[in-house]
Amino acid sequence: MIGIRNVSQVYRTRAGDVEALREVSLDVADGEFVAIVGRSGCGKSSLLRLVAGLQTATSGEITVAGTPIRGPRQDIGFMFQRPALLPWRSVIDNVMLPLEVFKVDRRVARTRAHELLDLVGLNGFDKRLPHELSGGMQQRVSLCRALIQQPRVLLMDEPFSALDALTRADLTVELQRLQMKHASTVLFVTHSVDEAVLLADRVVVLSPRPGRLRQIVEVDVARPRSLGHDGHSAALGELRARLHDLLMTTEEVTR
Amino acid sequence: MSVTQAPPARRDTAGRDTVRRIGQWSQHLPPVLGLAAAVALWWAVTVVFEVESFILPSPLQVAQTLVEDADYLWDNTLVTLWETLLGFLLAIVVGVPLALVVTASRMLERTVYPLLLMLNAVPKVAVAPLLVVWMGFGQFPKVFLVFLVCFFPIVISTAAGLSSTQADLVELGRSLKMNWWQTFRMIRMPAAVPQLFVGLKLAITLAVIGAVIAEFVGATEGLGYVIVASGASADTALAFAAMILLGVLSVVLFYLTAAVERFFVPWADRS
Ligand SMILES: Nc1ncnc2c1ncn2[C@@H]1O[C@H](COP(=O)(O)OP(=O)(O)OP(=O)(O)O)[C@@H](O)[C@H]1O
Numbered sequence: 182m183i184g185i186r187n188v189s190q191v192y193r194t195r196a197g198d199v200e201a202l203r204e205v206s207l208d209v210a211d212g213e214f215v216a217i218v219g220r221s222g223c224g225k226s227s228l229l230r231l232v233a234g235l236q237t238a239t240s241g242e243i244t245v246a247g248t249p250i251r252g253p254r255q256d257i258g259f260m261f262q263r264p265a266l267l268p269w270r271s272v273i274d275n276v277m278l279p280l281e282v283f284k285v286d287r288r289v290a291r292t293r294a295h296e297l298l299d300l301v302g303l304n305g306f307d308k309r310l311p312h313e314l315s316g317g318m319q320q321r322v323s324l325c326r327a328l329i330q331q332p333r334v335l336l337m338d339e340p341f342s343a344l345d346a347l348t349r350a351d352l353t354v355e356l357q358r359l360q361m362k363h364a365s366t367v368l369f370v371t372h373s374v375d376e377a378v379l380l381a382d383r384v385v386v387l388s389p390r391p392g393r394l395r396q397i398v399e400v401d402v403a404r405p406r407s408l409g410h411d412g413h414s415a416a417l418g419e420l421r422a423r424l425h426d427l428l429m430t431t432e433e434v435t436r
Numbered sequence: 437m438s439v440t441q442a443p444p445a446r447r448d449t450a451g452r453d454t455v456r457r458i459g460q461w462s463q464h465l466p467p468v469l470g471l472a473a474a475v476a477l478w479w480a481v482t483v484v485f486e487v488e489s490f491i492l493p494s495p496l497q498v499a500q501t502l503v504e505d506a507d508y509l510w511d512n513t514l515v516t517l518w519e520t521l522l523g524f525l526l527a528i529v530v531g532v533p534l535a536l537v538v539t540a541s542r543m544l545e546r547t548v549y550p551l552l553l554m555l556n557a558v559p560k561v562a563v564a565p566l567l568v569v570w571m572g573f574g575q576f577p578k579v580f581l582v583f584l585v586c587f588f589p590i591v592i593s594t595a596a597g598l599s600s601t602q603a604d605l606v607e608l609g610r611s612l613k614m615n616w617w618q619t620f621r622m623i624r625m626p627a628a629v630p631q632l633f634v635g636l637k638l639a640i641t642l643a644v645i646g647a648v649i650a651e652f653v654g655a656t657e658g659l660g661y662v663i664v665a666s667g668a669s670a671d672t673a674l675a676f677a678a679m680i681l682l683g684v685l686s687v688v689l690f691y692l693t694a695a696v697e698r699f700f701v702p703w704a705d706r707s
């Protein structure tokens with residue numbers, strides 16, 4: 182579904198060139214959930230923005246659903262680290278925004294928005310303004326907005342990192358449920374190893390300066406997963422420890 | 437499974453309401469106290485130093501004038517109010533579109549801004565007599581001076597609002613492939629409204645001053661005219677009464693603007 186071929190990104194700044202990504206290649210299958218972890222500044226956001234078509238790579242090629250990326254596309258949904266809701270629009274109008282831009286019939290849009298809000302437990306809040314919601318609720322609205330255009334690919338850049346640990350756990354569970362239901366292709370950037378092993382089919386570890394693909398870890402554990410006292414915790418614990426070590430050590434790329 | 441949240445119950449319970457009312461009341465206490473103290477001091481000065489009333493009338497004399505000349509003062513207040521509002525509205529009607537144009541292109545911005553700055557630097561007191569020469573003695577030169585005074589803060593604040601849209605909202609627009617017009621209509625324009633109101637609140641206080649300056653020359657009515665005329669006849673109490681009305685007018689217009697702001701942008705300063 183997503184094909185990333187030898188992608189490099191160099192930023193030219195007044196202080197000199199910054200090599201954010203070097204020769205990154207990655208294939209994501211249809212319906213697969215791939216998490217990207219790595220230290221701060223290793224180019225995770227850059228990679229995601231490239232796939233989203235928000236910026237162009239210095240070299241290399243990216244395709245989504247077989248077509249090269251030339252700019253933002255309707256079949257790609259993007260969820261930001263911050264909710265980025267329009268403060269003057271009600272919750273429902275925020276969720277409907279993409280369909281308004283894509284000129285989808287308002288009634289269709291409204292029905293779909295209500296379904297999504299129900300799905301994330303926000304029914305009854307549709308007429309509120311964003312500032313009347315908690316951070317976690319705002320991020321759920323943002324998730325609904327990313328899903329309403331029914332994208333083939335969903336890109337998420339640390340979507341839960343601004344939330345407290347419990348809300349974060351809640352939303353992780355919810356995202357897992359949505360993913361199991363819709364089986365959409367997701368590329369998910371996170372700092373949290375826990376999130377990565379709970380959600381992903383594969384975890385991609387990037388190494389910093391310049392960002393390179395260090396290792397891909399398969400998470401072969403049945404869903405729904407949880408970090409609590411259940412059958413999977415041993416397997417997940419093992420994976421967590423492995424990812425943790427990969428992130429903490431800075432040895433050269435192993436192939 | 438999903439954590440279903442019921443909408444929270446109405447927050448305004450009776451107890452909270454009372455607390456809030458006391459809160460609101462105590463909020464108004466400091467300004468009232470300050471005003472009372474100022475009037476008391478003023479009164480004390482006139483009594484202790486036995487000041488002649490044509491130099492500094494006592495609060496009581498001013499109050500008397502306010503009552504006795506109520507009709508005359510009211511008529512003139514309405515004249516000034518009308519000029520102020522007309523000039524203010526004209527400044528909005530011209531200023532907001534100009535801000536749109538200016539922010540649409542860097543070149544235009546660089547062409548227009550220096551002119552605006554120069555225009556703003558011209559002392560408005562010096563312009564007032566000129567306006568009389570150009571436009572005669574009617575209300576128009578007064579309205580125009582108010583316009584000149586209000587115009588600048590409105591253009592600058594609207595332009596600032598339009599060009600300082602939050603980066604993540606602009607990014608959102610980009611990720612949704614919004615075209616220029618959609619971005620403008622759905623994101624940049626509404627995002628600029630709080631800034632616009634900053635300019636409007638500044639402009640409305642300046643507007644009253646502008647009207648009075650204009651009425652100092654070549655006027656036959658308005659509170660500014662009343663002040664000048666009463667100065668000539670040494671009726672200082674009347675001048676004071678007019679000045680108090682000007683102050684009240686200014687405060688009322690400011691809070692009206694603020695109320696309109698709260699109505700239209702309940703979300704401002706909270707996101
Ligand atoms: N627009 C830009 N101009 C110049 N340099 C940039 C730009 N964006 C990112 N960089 C640099 O590229 C590198 C990678 O940045 P990026 O934001 O992709 O990292 P990240 O992995 O998302 O980091 P974090 O985990 O902190 O979000 C960093 O060194 C950053 O300073």
Ligand SMILES: [Mg+2]
Nearest residue numbers: 225226227338
């Ligand atoms: Mg980032």
